[in-house]
Amino acid sequence: MKEQLIRLLQRDEDGIADAWTERLSETARLAGQRLGGHALTPVRLMMHDLVRVLEGKSVQLTEGLSQARTLSLDGAPSWQVNLCYAVEVLLTGEVVIRNWAYVNLDLTDRQQVEAFELINRGFHELLRSYTLQYCQACHEVLAGDSGPG
Numbered sequence: 001m002k003e004q005l006i007r008l009l010q011r012d013e014d015g016i017a018d019a020w021t022e023r024l025s026e027t028a029r030l031a032g033q034r035l036g037g038h039a040l041t042p043v044r045l046m047m048h049d050l051v052r053v054l055e056g057k058s059v060q061l062t063e064g065l066s067q068a069r070t071l072s073l074d075g076a077p078s079w080q081v082n083l084c085y086a087v088e089v090l091l092t093g094e095v096v097i098r099n100w101a102y103v104n105l106d107l108t109d110r111q112q113v114e115a116f117e118l119i120n121r122g123f124h125e126l127l128r129s130y131t132l133q134y135c136q137a138c139h140e141v142l143a144g145d146s147g148p149g
Helices: 002-011 013-023 026-033 042-054 063-070 078-104 109-145
Strands: none
Touching: 002 013, 002 042, 002 078, 002 109, 013 042, 013 078, 042 078, 042 109, 078 109
C-alpha cells in the first residue's frame, strides 16, 4: 500500500501540486509566493518531504523552506508567515492527497482506510518536524538578537 501511495505522489506530482495550490486560501498562496525564486514551490517541497516520511526517512527543513527565513515581507521574516499558514497548507494538502488517492488508486475499503492512515500519519510527522525546526530557528534568531552589543 505504502509503495502505491509513494508512486502516486511521484507520478502525479504536477496534478496534485496544482490541485493543492488551488484549494489554498489567497493569503496562504501569497505567503507561498514570497518564497519565489526557488525551482520548487513550497507545496512541491512538502510533497517531497511527505514521500521521505512515507519511505521512513527523516525530514530536515528543505533547502527552499530554510532559505525562506532570509526573505522578508513588510519587515517580517517570511518564515514567520510560512509557519502561520503551515497548518492550513498541510491540512489542505492532506485532503487533496486523500481525494487523489481515492480517485486514482483502485483500493478496497480496507486499503483506503490504510492509505488514509498513512497520509494522516505522514502529515502529522511533517507538521511536527516543521514546527520543531521552526522553533529551533526562532530560538537561534532570538539568541542572536539578545547577545551583547
